[in-house]
Every structure is written in structure tokens, then in C-alpha cells.
Amino acid sequence: MTSHTLRAAVIGVGSMGRNHARVYASLPGVELAAVCDTNYAAASNLANIYRCRIYTDYHEMLANEDLDLVSVVVPTKYHFALAEAVIAHGVHVLIEKPIAATVEQGWMLIEAARRQGVLLTVGHIERFNPAIIALKEQLQNHELGNLFQIMSRRVGPFPARIMDVGVVIDLATHEIDILNYLIGSPIVRMHVELHRHLHQSHEDMLSALLRFENGMIGMLDINWLTPTKIRELSVVGERGMFVANYLTQDLTFYENDACQGRAWPELALIGVSEGRSIRLKVPRREPLYEELRSFCEAVRYGTEPVVSGEAGVNALAIANQMVEIGLRDQPAARLIERALAVGG
Known part of the structure; x- marks a missing residue:
């Protein structure tokens, strides 16, 4: 110490x-x-x-x-x-x-x-977002039962200051790290669509469909083309759906009223119906403050940081794979030409 x-x-x-x-x-x-x-x-x-x-x-x-x-x-x-x-x-x-x-x-x-x-840590700041921490706790407590789907939307206006990377490296790495953190299951298959509308040299839109080893389906909607900032993640399971808002730090549970304590596969015979919506009590904190406070505590006490270097490499590797798959059948030059033609 x-x-x-x-x-x-x-x-x-x-x-x-x-x-x-x-x-x-x-x-x-x-x-x-x-x-x-x-x-x-x-x-x-x-x-x-x-x-x-x-x-x-x-x-x-x-x-x-x-x-x-x-x-x-x-x-x-x-x-x-x-x-x-x-x-x-x-x-x-x-x-x-x-x-x-x-x-x-x-x-x-x-x-x-x-x-x-x-110590080496990576600034995946959303790990310190109170809504995401609360969601992780709910999933660990199996509040949704079997998990089916996770969807993430991170969109907003074009940031003129970012010129060295595209939207996948700049924004999607946040969501990739959070998917790893929440689901803990490797991606076994992905379909990726990329496009460049405004950025001079990199993609500014990503749509991805993912399949995880545990059977869950994931969807990513990431862009720099939306005139308002939206940061939202939802997880769907047999007992309902959680929606986490990164910006407001709200976590809301939408209940599957048909569940009422029933377990799968019995629930599959009954279906899904709309139940209560419950906003969980989540204490609001600045994620960056919590991130740097945690880093300082790790330095002071000689403990491992919350986000390891390995986690950072994993997020980067998956992001690179998304770019590679997205461009595989549509080379960068053709992608840019098509985007310019549409824009013109």
C-alpha cells in the first residue's frame, strides 16, 4: 500500500x-x-x-x-x-x-x-456507468432468466475532431467491451455492414448482427450520422427486458406478465405479454470520476485494475474483425466511391 x-x-x-x-x-x-x-x-x-x-x-x-x-x-x-x-x-x-x-x-x-x-488499464469508461453496473448485478442474479438478445445503440452527431479512426474503433469498442462484460460468451458469428457518408477516410456507420456461443443474439447500431446523441442498451430474456440509458443512467425493467414465476420451457407454451415497467433506483455518478478513482485505488493498494490490458486488446481485436468483415466483399475504394456517389 x-x-x-x-x-x-x-x-x-x-x-x-x-x-x-x-x-x-x-x-x-x-x-x-x-x-x-x-x-x-x-x-x-x-x-x-x-x-x-x-x-x-x-x-x-x-x-x-x-x-x-x-x-x-x-x-x-x-x-x-x-x-x-x-x-x-x-x-x-x-x-x-x-x-x-x-x-x-x-x-x-x-x-x-x-x-x-x-499497472496498465484501458479507458473503457462505460464499465463505470452506474446503469451498466446495476444491469450486470441484475443479470448475475438471473432476474431475466434465460437470455435471448442484447441490443446496443450508440449514435450521435459527426465529431469533426476525430480524424484518425472510424466509428468502429471510436464508438463500437465501448459496446464490444460492455457485451464482453455483461454476456461473457465469445462471438462465434457476425454479419457486418459499414458505410462512409461524411468522414473523409473512415466508416461512419456500423450495423452488426452477432451470435454468441451461448446462443444469444446481439445487434449493434453505431453511427456519427444522427442529429441527437443516443446511448442505450437493452437485454431481452424470458422474464422481460432491461433497458439501460447510458446518458441518464436510468435502468428500467419491462416485465413479461405471462411469466409470473413460470420457467422455460413451460413459458414457451404461454408466450409473452406486457406487464409492469419498473425504473430501478440507481445512484448517479460521473463515470470518469469513478474510473480514475478506481485506477488511483489500484495504484495505491497494488490491486488489479477493473479493466485489464487484455480486455482492451480483446475489444480492439473484435473491432478490427468487424471492419475486416464489413469490407471483405466491398473494398474500401469501392465503398468510398459509392458513398461519394450517394452523397453527390
Whole structure:
């Protein structure tokens, strides 16, 4: 156990990095020691707010500061180099998802952290969403009985700031990790449709149909084309359906009135009917605050982080497979040409 004040730093102070800095500065027993960004003005503005040191070179920051932990919050293509440098200095690291640009780089970072004896975690923030945590508890308690289907919708406006990856890596990795967390069964088959309407070089729409080894069916609806942000996940089982709203952190149970304690296969002879809708009591918390608090506790007490590097690699590998399958019968060049033709 580490009893001293933990010294934290953030590399990359864009929209997400600024929030990492804000949370570290507010956590008890944690000092935001430094921020680093190639944009000096952005780093300076943040440093003036939180009274921490400014760097534009992460090598200089790692050499000069005695740090306990670092958040790497930069474009995906820079994850590997920055995280590798942090690990090499013996500093615990949180890498915003995805873990790296490639699966191979992800495994290299995991091995480097193991050799150095430091913690590595990946910023799959929805693991810390109270609605998802409550849903996991309900499923573990078998409140739905046999599970049939899981559906996830993560859509919203086009983010002009994201240019290095498409919607699969940026958004679908959230849902892939949550499916792994909630279902715990490998995907054995998938059908994927991709399209590019607005993004200059990557897909901005994903529709996927999944089959899990346990027999469940999954559906993903992910895009950057919807004029309002929707973040919703539903699970259907023999006793009804749970719907989790990521944004409001509401969890609602829609009862199958025909069930009334009956078990499958008897229920199959009766069918499904509409019953009560019950909104469960879920305490609201900021997921990022909970994520960074959990990371700091893991560093302080020497425990394993909630989201392992292996979980991050798994989410990235499945996302890459979705892109590969989506483009297999429709090469990228033809996909882009068709999208431009439709857009024109």
C-alpha cells in the first residue's frame, strides 16, 4: 500500500484530457502534478487553472517529474509510443481506448507493463456507468432468466475532431467491451455492414448482427450520422427486458406478465405479454470520476485494475474483425466511391 499523495499527470489535453485533469485535481489523496501537450496554449490554460507544471515534450516530463500514474489521452496512433515511454519510467498508466492502433502493439504494452511491474488499464469508461453496473448485478442474479438478445445503440452527431479512426474503433469498442462484460460468451458469428457518408477516410456507420456461443443474439447500431446523441442498451430474456440509458443512467425493467414465476420451457407454451415497467433506483455518478478513482485505488493498494490490458486488446481485436468483415466483399475504394456517389 502507498500512503503518500499520488502524483498524476495527463498527456494530451484535448476535450477528454481536460476532463482527466479536472478529475485528478479533485480526487482526495491525489495531486495533479503536470500536464503535457504539444499545444502550449492549451496546456498553459489548464495548468493555470489547476496550478500544475506545463510540458510540451512528454520525454522531458517523465524525466523531470516523480510520477505515480499517467493518463495517455491522445489520438490512437500515438498510444503505443507514449504508453511505452510511461511504462519504461516505471509509472502506472491509463490509456484511453483503444489500447493501441494494433492488437500487436497492445500485447507489447501489456508485456512491457508486466516486466516493469506497473499497472496498465484501458479507458473503457462505460464499465463505470452506474446503469451498466446495476444491469450486470441484475443479470448475475438471473432476474431475466434465460437470455435471448442484447441490443446496443450508440449514435450521435459527426465529431469533426476525430480524424484518425472510424466509428468502429471510436464508438463500437465501448459496446464490444460492455457485451464482453455483461454476456461473457465469445462471438462465434457476425454479419457486418459499414458505410462512409461524411468522414473523409473512415466508416461512419456500423450495423452488426452477432451470435454468441451461448446462443444469444446481439445487434449493434453505431453511427456519427444522427442529429441527437443516443446511448442505450437493452437485454431481452424470458422474464422481460432491461433497458439501460447510458446518458441518464436510468435502468428500467419491462416485465413479461405471462411469466409470473413460470420457467422455460413451460413459458414457451404461454408466450409473452406486457406487464409492469419498473425504473430501478440507481445512484448517479460521473463515470470518469469513478474510473480514475478506481485506477488511483489500484495504484495505491497494488490491486488489479477493473479493466485489464487484455480486455482492451480483446475489444480492439473484435473491432478490427468487424471492419475486416464489413469490407471483405466491398473494398474500401469501392465503398468510398459509392458513398461519394450517394452523397453527390
